Amino acid sequence: MDIAVVSGLVLVVLIAVLLLARVPIAVTIGLAAFLAIAVVIGLDSATFVAAQRLTAGMNSTTLLAIPLFILAGTIMNNGGIARRLIDAAEVMVGRMPGSLAQTNVVANGLFGSVSGAAVASAAAVGTVMSPRQKEQGYTPAFAAAVNVASAPAGMLIPPSNTLIIYSLVSGTSIAALFTAGYIPGLLWMLTCAVVVWLYTRRDPELKQSLKLSLPVAVATLARALPAIFMVVVVIGGILVGFFTPTESAAIAVVYSLLLSMIYRSVQVRDMPEILLTATKTTVIVLLLVGVSAVLSWAMAISGIPSALADLMLGLTDSPTVILLIIMVALLIIGTFLDPTPAILIFVPILLPIVTEFGVDPVHFGIMVTFNLSLGTITPPVGVTLFVGSKVGDTPIEPLVRRLLPFFAALVVTLLVIVFIPELSLWLPGVLGAE
Amino acid sequence: MISILNSVLRPVCAGLFAFLLIVMVWQVFARQILNDAPAWTGPAAQYAFIWLVFAGAAWMFAEREHIAIDFFTKLLKIDRTRSLEVFVNLMSFAFAVLLLIWGGVRAVEITWTQAIPGLPFSTGQMFLVVPISGVLIALISLRHAVEAIRTGETAGDNESTEAI
Amino acid sequence: TGCTYGLQGTPETGKTMIFALDQAEDHPSYIALEAFSDRLEDATDGRWDIRVYPNAALGNQQETVQLVSEGSVDMVVASGTLLENLNRDFRTLALPLLYEDIDHQMAVLSDEEILGDLFTSLEEPNNLTVLGGFTQGERHVYTKNGPFTEPDDLNGQKIRVQESDLMIDMLSAMGSNPTPLSYAEVYTAIQSGVLDGAENNLISYMTTGHNVVAPHVALTAHQVGTDYVVINSEVFTGMTEEDRQTFLQEWQATVDHHTQMWVELTEEAADDAEAQGSTFTEVDQQAFTDGLAEMLEDELADPEVRELFDRIQNYEG
Numbered sequence: 001m002d003i004a005v006v007s008g009l010v011l012v013v014l015i016a017v018l019l020l021a022r023v024p025i026a027v028t029i030g031l032a033a034f035l036a037i038a039v040v041i042g043l044d045s046a047t048f049v050a051a052q053r054l055t056a057g058m059n060s061t062t063l064l065a066i067p068l069f070i071l072a073g074t075i076m077n078n079g080g081i082a083r084r085l086i087d088a089a090e091v092m093v094g095r096m097p098g099s100l101a102q103t104n105v106v107a108n109g110l111f112g113s114v115s116g117a118a119v120a121s122a123a124a125v126g127t128v129m130s131p132r133q134k135e136q137g138y139t140p141a142f143a144a145a146v147n148v149a150s151a152p153a154g155m156l157i158p159p160s161n162t163l164i165i166y167s168l169v170s171g172t173s174i175a176a177l178f179t180a181g182y183i184p185g186l187l188w189m190l191t192c193a194v195v196v197w198l199y200t201r202r203d204p205e206l207k208q209s210l211k212l213s214l215p216v217a218v219a220t221l222a223r224a225l226p227a228i229f230m231v232v233v234v235i236g237g238i239l240v241g242f243f244t245p246t247e248s249a250a251i252a253v254v255y256s257l258l259l260s261m262i263y264r265s266v267q268v269r270d271m272p273e274i275l276l277t278a279t280k281t282t283v284i285v286l287l288l289v290g291v292s293a294v295l296s297w298a299m300a301i302s303g304i305p306s307a308l309a310d311l312m313l314g315l316t317d318s319p320t321v322i323l324l325i326i327m328v329a330l331l332i333i334g335t336f337l338d339p340t341p342a343i344l345i346f347v348p349i350l351l352p353i354v355t356e357f358g359v360d361p362v363h364f365g366i367m368v369t370f371n372l373s374l375g376t377i378t379p380p381v382g383v384t385l386f387v388g389s390k391v392g393d394t395p396i397e398p399l400v401r402r403l404l405p406f407f408a409a410l411v412v413t414l415l416v417i418v419f420i421p422e423l424s425l426w427l428p429g430v431l432g433a434e
Numbered sequence: 435m436i437s438i439l440n441s442v443l444r445p446v447c448a449g450l451f452a453f454l455l456i457v458m459v460w461q462v463f464a465r466q467i468l469n470d471a472p473a474w475t476g477p478a479a480q481y482a483f484i485w486l487v488f489a490g491a492a493w494m495f496a497e498r499e500h501i502a503i504d505f506f507t508k509l510l511k512i513d514r515t516r517s518l519e520v521f522v523n524l525m526s527f528a529f530a531v532l533l534l535i536w537g538g539v540r541a542v543e544i545t546w547t548q549a550i551p552g553l554p555f556s557t558g559q560m561f562l563v564v565p566i567s568g569v570l571i572a573l574i575s576l577r578h579a580v581e582a583i584r585t586g587e588t589a590g591d592n593e594s595t596e597a598i
Numbered sequence: 599t600g601c602t603y604g605l606q607g608t609p610e611t612g613k614t615m616i617f618a619l620d621q622a623e624d625h626p627s628y629i630a631l632e633a634f635s636d637r638l639e640d641a642t643d644g645r646w647d648i649r650v651y652p653n654a655a656l657g658n659q660q661e662t663v664q665l666v667s668e669g670s671v672d673m674v675v676a677s678g679t680l681l682e683n684l685n686r687d688f689r690t691l692a693l694p695l696l697y698e699d700i701d702h703q704m705a706v707l708s709d710e711e712i713l714g715d716l717f718t719s720l721e722e723p724n725n726l727t728v729l730g731g732f733t734q735g736e737r738h739v740y741t742k743n744g745p746f747t748e749p750d751d752l753n754g755q756k757i758r759v760q761e762s763d764l765m766i767d768m769l770s771a772m773g774s775n776p777t778p779l780s781y782a783e784v785y786t787a788i789q790s791g792v793l794d795g796a797e798n799n800l801i802s803y804m805t806t807g808h809n810v811v812a813p814h815v816a817l818t819a820h821q822v823g824t825d826y827v828v829i830n831s832e833v834f835t836g837m838t839e840e841d842r843q844t845f846l847q848e849w850q851a852t853v854d855h856h857t858q859m860w861v862e863l864t865e866e867a868a869d870d871a872e873a874q875g876s877t878f879t880e881v882d883q884q885a886f887t888d889g890l891a892e893m894l895e896d897e898l899a900d901p902e903v904r905e906l907f908d909r910i911q912n913y914e915g
């Protein structure tokens with residue numbers, strides 16, 4: 001038998017069995033990749049290769065941005081900054097029907113534009129918003145659904161840890177990916193806003209809006225300005241080339257720490273606990289990055305990606321069909337896997353196939369991230385969904401029912417983004433970030 | 435044993451993270467304000483980071499904080515069975531022994547004398563954290579497995595809901 | 599080991615060797631190595647062949663050299679800078695003014711007598727045998743503004759070099775202000791004026807597109823670069839005498855094949871560059887040689903280093 005087949009079988013069977021038996025994902029990928037390598041070069045050598053790839057996979061300056069963005073997010077999560085961003089969002093959309101729901105959508109967008117992760121946003125914004133929404137007579141399920149549906153926009157709006165991971169596996173520029181994410185991220189928010197609007201047309205209960213006096217509005221926006229200014233420092237610094245992404249992440253930590261201390265939402269004695277919370281997330285992501293580097297080696301040595309590429313290219317020569325197949329496959333994969341492991345495992349296989357058809361790697365990164373972000377709000381496994389249900393104090397089942405219209409609308413938006421590359425590539429082109 | 439381990443690993447992780455942050459902030463400050471890019475900050479941050487990840491990994495195994503997919507085991511109602519708990523921990527044990535201890539020791543041997551530019555350490559010394567973390571994870575997994583056999587206690591994993 | 603799948607085999611019976619390469623499939627190294635594999639397979643009745651993994655799929659050079667040393671990968675292409683960290687004598691082979699031209703370089707690298715035990719010196723500590731080298735061609739300086747002919751013209755010009763103290767010293771001795779920067783950033787750095795130019799061989803000059811932003815090429819030929827091909831020592835010494843002779847014979851043919859392709863591609867690159875508006879300037883060689891000779895005094899302070907250097911410089915086929 002061909003070694004690609006033997007090694008590939010070892011990988012697929014082991015990953016399937018161990019994942020389904022609730023073995024930790026990092027252990028699953030690491031063990032399966034190790035055995036697939038051992039099939040090719042022997043057990044003893046495979047141990048060395050695995051340990052070397054594990055550390056080599058983590059040994060990248062770019063990756064250092066991830067723990068720092070996670071830390072900044074954790075600090076911002078501790079009140080202060082999040083609350084001011086939500087107040088600002090309320091000023092911006094408070095006059096619309098369904099104001100609290102629309103505020104939630106915009107607040108997730110604002111939080112997403114200073115934080116690298118979607119889940120932090122769902123937690124921070126949801127914690128503040130769901131009591132307010134319940135007060136206004138929203139059902140907990142609807143309130144939580146709005147929060148869960150809109151939070152993943154933060155994975156597309158920079159900074160984004162998911163896009164950093166994609167940049168790492170695809171070798172594309174972070175500045176290009178970050179700028180490419182803005183318009184699709186805004187489209188994600190817009191889609192949610194439209195669905196909320198449709199809900200309010202059907203249900204007059206949701207229609208009320210807030211009346212804010214102009215002085216209060218101005219004062220609220222002014223109070224949020226320092227937090228919003230962080231976007232300018234972090235993203236502007238990267239685009240102008242003043243900071244590397246890693247340095248701008250360090251600046252984000254210092255800036256959010258200073259703000260939180262001024263707002264008295266974080267004190268020095270809170271730091272160890274904050275560092276440990278950020279450590280947990282960092283370790284989860286980085287162990288996945290490490291074992292995925294072992295997996296990439298396993299796939300390279302046995303020639304699996306090129307065998308699969310030949311197989312797919314043999315099926316059809318239509319780029320539209322290939323992209324549709326890939327998008328459907330990723331939607332299914334995303335129901336079980338979170339974006340980080342899914343990108344680490346599948347992008348090395350899929351990217352060479354789509355570039356063969358002239359798809360831009362940056363555009364592909366945006367559609368993959370958009371697609372897999374949808375997976376975080378779907379059962380059976382979805383981090384954003386779980387967090388949203390927890391902070392919204394509502395069971396999964398009614399929440400998912402309220403989520404369905406959002407999900408359907410977002411799938412349509414996904415197709416728009418897949419087939420109109422300019423939505424992703426126009427901004428990086430204009431800003432010279434290619 | 436596990437609580438002692440935790441009380442050691444927590445300050446180690448927090449300390450490494452703080453060190454990493456301070457080095458990165460210093461690098462930005464030195465480059466942008468002092469106009470002088472020190473050679474040691476890059477590798478120092480990089481190696482603190484790798485130590486943080488492996489020390490943190492041991493700590494997370496001790497606290498049972500990993501992401502796993504329990505959808506199917508719940509569906510089949512075997513999620514909390516003793517045999518599944520033992521199986522899961524034996525897999526973690528195998529991972530630690532094969533990749534981290536065996537592979538880690540070989541990596542340390544081969545790179546022990548390989549100098550790191552700008553730092554007074556060798557690559558091999560940097561790699562030491564891999565087998566150390568491996569020994570801890572192997573012991574923790576065995577301990578969890580034995581607990582499951584002896585007491586029938588199947589804690590399962592904490593749902594880790596932090597951002598990924 | 600009793601595994602019958604895949605790339606495993608023993609040196610005694612022959613095997614499929616794993617070759618880690620950080621170049622792409624259209625690079626002369628890849629093409630030469632694929633042809634090497636085909637000829638080797640024919641010549642040994644299918645006992646030996648090579649599977650080349652391009653595009654750094656198995657890791658970067660430093661990592662893959664470790665893998666060859668350990669035995670999980672059989673062969674690899676390694677830069678002189680990397681081998682210099684294992685044995686400082688490899689630095690001598692990277693000095694300026696050492697080789698007259700590519701023919702001189704390839705003659706020296708194929709001559710066991712002149713190099714002494716340099717190529718076997720890594721066997722004992724590192725389990726690595728150096729088979730020989732692929733030329734990386736003559737390196738020239740190219741700039742955004744120009745043309746220039748004298749070291750004085752280069753004064754204050756920021757020229758990108760690899761992160762190697764030897765290259766920094768060399769470009770300083772040539773009058774410029776050498777600036778180490780990672781390869782990927784060079785294009786935009788020259789375009790935006792952060793750098794004034796860079797130095798490389800003409801093939802890379804064209805494949806990187808640097809000709810667009812730095813059209814003035816000064817034919818300094820300050821160094822003739824070498825990439826070394828390294829094999830795991832146990833695999834090499836474990837071959838039967840007959841197979842090893844066949845292997846070495848085909849290896850020499852591979853080097854010749856590579857050199858021939860390199861020369862042709864360099865000519866093509868020069869033609870393309872000219873067609874796209876680059877200018878080539880002959881420089882005042884003596885003026886540059888004087889500057890570099892001064893730098894060489896320090897490098898050749900050790901009599902043994904000087905002896906090897908002189909032996910190579912004065913070598914005549």
Ligand code: NA
Pocket residue numbers: 111112113114115116117153154155156157158159160
């Ligand atoms: Na974001």
Ligand code: NA
Pocket residue numbers: 334335336337374375376377378379380381382
């Ligand atoms: Na999901």
